[in-house]
Amino acid sequence: MKIAIAQLNYTIGAFDENYEKIVRAIRRARQEKANLVVFSELAICGYPPHDLLEYKHFVDKCEIYLQKVASECHGIAAIVGGPSVNPNAKGKNLFNSAYFMVNGAVQRIINKTLLPTYDIFDEYRYFEQNTEFSLVTYKGFNIAVTICEDLWYRQPLLTGYGRDRLYNVCPMDNLSVLCPDFVINIAASPFSYLQGEIKSGILTENTSRYKVPVFYVNQVGAHTELIFDGGSMVVNPTGIISRMRLFEEDFCVYDTDEVMTAKADAVTIPEQSEIALIHDALVMGIRDYFGKSGLKTAILGLSGGIDSAVTLVLAVRALGPTNLRALLMPSQYSSSHSVTDAVTLARNLGVRYDILDIRDIYGQYVQSMSPLFKDMPEDITEENIQARIRGNLLMAMSNKFGNLVLNTSNKSEAAVGYGTLYGDMSGSISVLGDVYKTEVYRLANYINKDHEIIPQNSVAKPPSAELRANQKDTDSLPEYAVLDIILFHYIELKKSAEEIAEMGFDPKVVEKTLSMVNHSEYKRFQTPPVLRISTKAFGPGRKMPLVAKY
């Protein structure tokens, strides 16, 4: 039997487009003599549709288009992800389902058992849990159809409780006793640079424990902040025997006989460094944010610093240099090399840039406010006014010329609240908001690996917001090499101040850092969506109370 894996990039709610893509893949699979073609989780509407699932007309549309897809399934079977209505009187309205289609109709609907409801996942908000297990029989094969998390019963848990299983039911234990010939797993498993090995580990753990191959079909493409990396895999009890492309659509046909006898050590899976993966993920994240919104052009404030430089390079790679525009907005506090470094970068990339000095506008603010401020000393107010003038100018350019503003803040700044709300914290999408400052440096070096694209001066100089004379980030923050480790252990690993201090950090520095994180929740509440590359990004996957003492 031949199985085709269609790794596609869907747009949420774009039923016509998604349907067309699916049907094209069905036709291609049939042409390439496949007996079955498999699509990813909730393929018909794209994953995650969020509260659109609470609108009955949206779910109705999913069903209509799934029926249309089924009517294409002649001479071939297909497995397509979509929501299905719970036929029981009790429980949630929907199941998260795999539709098995053959002979022009939906023949079976298989429902998801394990409903991830943590971090960015909220599936129990919409879906009822499956409790019945059976195999799909097709062409003499017994197939265990599973949906994403269903294979993740034995996932490693990062908790301090020494507990070992997130769920009470193991779908594969129930399916395995029915003796499947192979497992199909349709997934929408998001990228994180820490997750790659865990994902492979989970798949190989399943194949070796249950002595059965797994065809794992992942979604590819970005949906606002969530980046799905694709990388669909075929795994047998010896290990991974094929991995499809990362960050791109892909299509492959596999022969089950060959899959069952292949040896993993005879196969080379191309490897990419962590920083290359982050780079590619962010480029796809920008590209899809624009492409799926029907937009093409972007603008950003180019300061001469490393964050805006890296953001611009990533954006140029996603959208092309002619679709980018850079605005340089120096003030009296800008160092002379700020403008020259920014100009050099824009020229290196072939990006149009304009220089708009903010001193006159700033001066007018100071003058207009002087009757209210009288002779009160300058403080953070004046710094924020400058940052907000820049935000206002970028938004004005955006309004006038139709370019979306790219936010250039990094995760370290966002964590400690080192940024101005409505100023440098504004924009349509935050490109580096899940990238710690030390990783921004690694990205810059990766970008410059063959030749200098980002001026070395931008990489080498001490980081500064340049909002007052001789300001340096380290005036108010620990060195980023220290800061980022503290932040990672607090945000990603959820350690306490005591635990982090025990790693060898000054307890006062740790306390102060965590306090800054906790007290800037209100700022992060109002910032743009952040392209997610870690296991814990700011945004909907990290829900912290704003008004609270901790």
Added chain:
Amino acid sequence: MKIAIAQLNYTIGAFDENYEKIVRAIRRARQEKANLVVFSELAICGYPPHDLLEYKHFVDKCEIYLQKVASECHGIAAIVGGPSVNPNAKGKNLFNSAYFMVNGAVQRIINKTLLPTYDIFDEYRYFEQNTEFSLVTYKGFNIAVTICEDLWYRQPLLTGYGRDRLYNVCPMDNLSVLCPDFVINIAASPFSYLQGEIKSGILTENTSRYKVPVFYVNQVGAHTELIFDGGSMVVNPTGIISRMRLFEEDFCVYDTDEVMTAKADAVTIPEQSEIALIHDALVMGIRDYFGKSGLKTAILGLSGGIDSAVTLVLAVRALGPTNLRALLMPSQYSSSHSVTDAVTLARNLGVRYDILDIRDIYGQYVQSMSPLFKDMPEDITEENIQARIRGNLLMAMSNKFGNLVLNTSNKSEAAVGYGTLYGDMSGSISVLGDVYKTEVYRLANYINKDHEIIPQNSVAKPPSAELRANQKDTDSLPEYAVLDIILFHYIELKKSAEEIAEMGFDPKVVEKTLSMVNHSEYKRFQTPPVLRISTKAFGPGRKMPLVAKY
């Protein structure tokens, strides 16, 4: 037996304060001869603690303080809400629990069965579901201890599927067969102006079905956007026999014999109009946002329009006139009465106001940008610049004087994206963001019911953003009386365009309105938290994809 209900206002994570409040109530209850005193859901840490529950040191703290509370329980028993660690190897880390304490120790832990995971609730993110049912025996009484949603098995479901139960298990069916003498329900049930009757209905449905009284203990107070109204109740099979105060802390002792024999028709429950409830809810929402953040003073932009006028009145009632400051920021497009109406209101309220004309700053922006804009015609860009100048000035005042900025946008505007991001959409907390424009008028009339506080001119004039000459809201929006009904049926009731048009609205107007709602998701993603008074507020309770076609 005598049961005390302690309806208290907790602060999330403020263990010392919460502990002190609880212990004071235990002592008072003992003094007043109560045998048992009951506190609300997750009382020890405040509800909802969100992802703080993922930090082990936070949960450890809950347990330490619960033990401290237990050690106070001599000569009296207490039921206190808090998280507890799941002792089983499988499933989520925590239960949402009621701690039964007596003789100086925790004697029993009862866990929540129904875990709301919809709208603003996400309990399955943290908690495992209870599956075992038993009663607590104390002083010869058999007590069914339940937690909030546990009584909501038969809640009305707003779905188009004709399905009738959200959950598969009915806790009260399981507890009822054990013949309890009464039921205790510890809750954190948020206010919504549509929810009051539903809540009473659920309680009386339970008491009449199971022939047993219910002591319902609700949390009071606001936690960022969530407003808990208190209104704890004692209900027996004849109906509601006591309701405690709304929007305030309260404490009452009930005799179980009297509760069992009381007649509901002999009791008068004070009634408040819907608009009075909304008014009181918003005032408490502002007061707690500031009080629990340790802050006192606020500022807002006063335009002479109705939204900022109502916001100012509510804020004055929450914080006192001397803690408020108003900034009037007229431009060339401001009508002459805008300033006079705003000044009249500020004087009526005794609030300090300042006038800061934005024309010079605006003129400087236009001049600075002219090399880039050249002779392109004026458009929405120039309108947004004005709105953002005002946002910048308010934030500058906030930075300089330490007053938090109150957002004055209403729900109708927020819904259709009729507002400027980083301009009038900025602020610390949105007071009216869940109040439709037609309800803002009702609030204004309610405020003016005894004498004119808000100038009648602000109430009567046609709504306008005053960002260009002779602008009126109805230039680009339907009349609010029409708009708000369409919005309510789409947002709160989740109807489709077709269903709404069938109510008698022009299908084109409906299409255009829903399209405006769908296309301004990106703006709402970046706006301040919104005080929630409806069943569907913008914010974390309404998760819609930003990049999607629908």
